Amino acid sequence: MARASGYLxxxxxxxxxxxxxxxxxxxxxxxxxxxxxxxxxxxxxxLDLAGQIFLAVIGAVALMLLTGIAGQVSLGHAxxxxxxxxxxxxxxxxxxxxxxxxxxAATIAGALLGLLFGLPSLRLKGLYLGISTLALHFxxxxxxxxxxxxxxxxxxxxxxxxxxxxxELYDPAAWYYVLLAFDVVVVLFAxxxxxxxxxxxxxxxxxxxxxxxALGVSVFRAKxxxxxISSALTALAGAVFSxxxxxxxxxxxSLFVTIQYVxxxxxxxxxxxxxxxxxxxxxxxFPYAIEAALETTGLAAALAGYVFAINYALFGxxxxxxxLFEPDGLAGIWRRLRDYFFLWPFRKTPLAGGE
Amino acid sequence: xxxxxxxxxxxxxxxxxxxxxxxxYRVSRVLTLAHGEVMMVGxxxxxxxxTLFHLPPLPAFIAALLMSLVVGLAIYWMxxxxxxGETVFAAVLVTIxxxxxxxxxxxxxxxxxxxxxxxxxAMENPSVALGGSVAVSQASLLIIAxxxxxxxxxFLFFRHTTWGVRMRAVGENPRLAAQRGIAPHGPLALAWGIxxxxxxxxxxxxxxxxxxxxxxxxxxxxTFPVVLVGGLDSLSGAIIGAxxxxxxxxxxxxxxxPLVADVAPFLVLLAILMVRPWGLxxxxxxxxxx
Numbered sequence: 001m002a003r004a005s006g007y008l009x010x011x012x013x014x015x016x017x018x019x020x021x022x023x024x025x026x027x028x029x030x031x032x033x034x035x036x037x038x039x040x041x042x043x044x045x046x047l048d049l050a051g052q053i054f055l056a057v058i059g060a061v062a063l064m065l066l067t068g069i070a071g072q073v074s075l076g077h078a079x080x081x082x083x084x085x086x087x088x089x090x091x092x093x094x095x096x097x098x099x100x101x102x103x104x105a106a107t108i109a110g111a112l113l114g115l116l117f118g119l120p121s122l123r124l125k126g127l128y129l130g131i132s133t134l135a136l137h138f139x140x141x142x143x144x145x146x147x148x149x150x151x152x153x154x155x156x157x158x159x160x161x162x163x164x165x166x167x168e169l170y171d172p173a174a175w176y177y178v179l180l181a182f183d184v185v186v187v188l189f190a191x192x193x194x195x196x197x198x199x200x201x202x203x204x205x206x207x208x209x210x211x212x213x214a215l216g217v218s219v220f221r222a223k224x225x226x227x228x229i230s231s232a233l234t235a236l237a238g239a240v241f242s243x244x245x246x247x248x249x250x251x252x253x254s255l256f257v258t259i260q261y262v263x264x265x266x267x268x269x270x271x272x273x274x275x276x277x278x279x280x281x282x283x284x285x286f287p288y289a290i291e292a293a294l295e296t297t298g299l300a301a302a303l304a305g306y307v308f309a310i311n312y313a314l315f316g317x318x319x320x321x322x323x324l325f326e327p328d329g330l331a332g333i334w335r336r337l338r339d340y341f342f343l344w345p346f347r348k349t350p351l352a353g354g355e
Numbered sequence: 356x357x358x359x360x361x362x363x364x365x366x367x368x369x370x371x372x373x374x375x376x377x378x379x380y381r382v383s384r385v386l387t388l389a390h391g392e393v394m395m396v397g398x399x400x401x402x403x404x405x406t407l408f409h410l411p412p413l414p415a416f417i418a419a420l421l422m423s424l425v426v427g428l429a430i431y432w433m434x435x436x437x438x439x440g441e442t443v444f445a446a447v448l449v450t451i452x453x454x455x456x457x458x459x460x461x462x463x464x465x466x467x468x469x470x471x472x473x474x475x476x477a478m479e480n481p482s483v484a485l486g487g488s489v490a491v492s493q494a495s496l497l498i499i500a501x502x503x504x505x506x507x508x509x510f511l512f513f514r515h516t517t518w519g520v521r522m523r524a525v526g527e528n529p530r531l532a533a534q535r536g537i538a539p540h541g542p543l544a545l546a547w548g549i550x551x552x553x554x555x556x557x558x559x560x561x562x563x564x565x566x567x568x569x570x571x572x573x574x575x576x577x578t579f580p581v582v583l584v585g586g587l588d589s590l591s592g593a594i595i596g597a598x599x600x601x602x603x604x605x606x607x608x609x610x611x612x613p614l615v616a617d618v619a620p621f622l623v624l625l626a627i628l629m630v631r632p633w634g635l636x637x638x639x640x641x642x643x644x645x
Contacts, residue, residue: 127386139622309459312456314459323448323449
């Protein structure tokens with residue numbers, strides 16, 4: 001992949017550019033064309049898988065901003081997703097609200113919850129913060145359960161497909177494009193945020209909050225904004241998820257979902273948006289890959305009752321392996337491979353480094 | 356009075372589970388999120404002692420406890436040892452991954468359905484009348500007794516034995532301890548071992564009462580509010596924390612709504628995090644170190 005060779009930047013503006021060379025533009029265009037053309041060939045199953053991946057990407061990018069960039073530990077991700085989904089479900093059920101009301105409402109609810117989740121971060125660090133967000137997860141799920149029992153939706157709240165320009169969004173191919181557009185917007189938003197003042201403040205707080213404070217970064221504002229923006233995005237992902245499934249139930253937002261998202265961020269590689277995307281793809285496809293592997297080896301019939309357990313065990317094993325042996329995650333592997341081919345026959349990275 | 360009996364049982368159970376968290380945290384500064392799964396391992400080992408070797412209750416318990424100890428040592432030796440020098444967050448994530456791995460592996464070996472170790476080891480669990488209309492199960496009495504024994508034992512162990520002192524030293528300052536000739540791996544491994552042993556014991560006794568399936572891990576999870584309320588590095592704090600949290604939960608069950616009871620520990624936790632993040636008995640400097 002052609003990159004700018006060497007370190008030729010002469011101004012700050014050039015450092016902020018997202019796409020450096022014409023070759024990169026062309027590759028991006030190629031990728032975009034491939035993504036746009038996919039529904040023309042893909043089966044229903046593949047489209048659904050792609051949809052799941054797109055949804056996971058939104059949540060993973062949100063968590064990456066908070067944990068990977070701003071360095072704030074959160075174990076309440078599933079709670080936020082649940083909040084977004086619940087707001088959507090409740091508004092559709094109680095008020096029959098269309099998607100252009102529910103989506104902003106869910107986002108705002110997420111932002112408010114983010115403020116609430118973020119408040120402990122002003123006093124608490126690391127472990128303690130993770131635990132307080134975990135506590136909030138249980139509280140959100142509890143409130144959702146209460147609502148479902150009281151209103152008699154104990155099996156879940158159904159959500160009608162959104163109507164865009166008078167036609168219902170039902171077709172998987174249409175969903176594919178909508179979710180793709182969502183992802184592009186979210187990823188661009190995140191990338192732009194990172195090269196702005198806010199993004200730099202987050203990185204500074206991550207590295208060392210005391211020093212960041214001394215350098216004039218308002219740690220208070222940086223931490224809270226990280227929580228608010230990340231939570232708003234996550235709740236939005238939850239709302240879109242509820243439309244995609246056509247169905248909301250707090251059962252779907254167990255602690256394991258949080259762990260899956262944390263795994264995406266870890267496996268992808270902390271601190272990089274590319275990592276969030278790679279991690280989301282990896283974790284979403286993992287169970288399907290295991291199933292496919294069992295099918296092809298002919299073990300599927302013999303292990304039929306155990307597929308779930310095998311999935312669980314292998315997922316833990318993979319997460320463990322990444323934590324122990326590849327803390328930089330998939331993004332780190334990708335960076336190393338790229339540098340290896342790009343620099344061959346040399347070994348060392350040029351001065352520019354980084355992304 | 357029945358309320359009081361239930362309360363004491365729950366508090367003892369929480370205390371018994373909590374000391375595993377405290378041990379590991381105190382020595383290695385890692386909060387393990389795999390403790391619920393470790394409890395399950397203990398209970399399943401007890402089950403296996405019954406189904407595979409047809410051991411009577413007491414030998415089955417002893418064998419399962421020894422094996423739990425080995426499991427704890429193995430967890431440290433194979434996994435946690437590699438996390439030395441990594442950030443606390445990474446180490447905590449490793450315990451989460453370990454929990455998932457254990458859960459999957461246990462479902463593979465023992466199947467996820469509800470099983471009853473009490474039947475397997477032919478142990479009876481009669482309900483014991485305590486005068487008046489108060490009655491508790493025998494397993495509950497065992498839980499209370501073992502909580503008292505374990506805590507008494509741990510206090511003596513930490514105060515009066517060489518290994519106890521070593522563990523305290525490593526927990527306080529690993530570098531200084533190493534400087535004074537204490538190889539840190541021993542005490543750390545032992546902390547994980549004892550944590551698995553006490554957690555396993557809690558799991559076994561609980562499974563006598565309720566049987567064992569995946570839900571047990573959630574009880575493990577519900578226990579760490581207990582630890583945080585008491586202070587992560589304080590054994591006596593864990594007892595107080597267990598009393599407070601169990602009290603909140605029992606009151607919620609009786610007076611509000613059983614559904615609230617599941618959240619009650621976390622509400623107590625949030626309250627304490629707002630007011631006194633290091634817990635009632637924890638060391639205050641804790642927060643900066645994390």
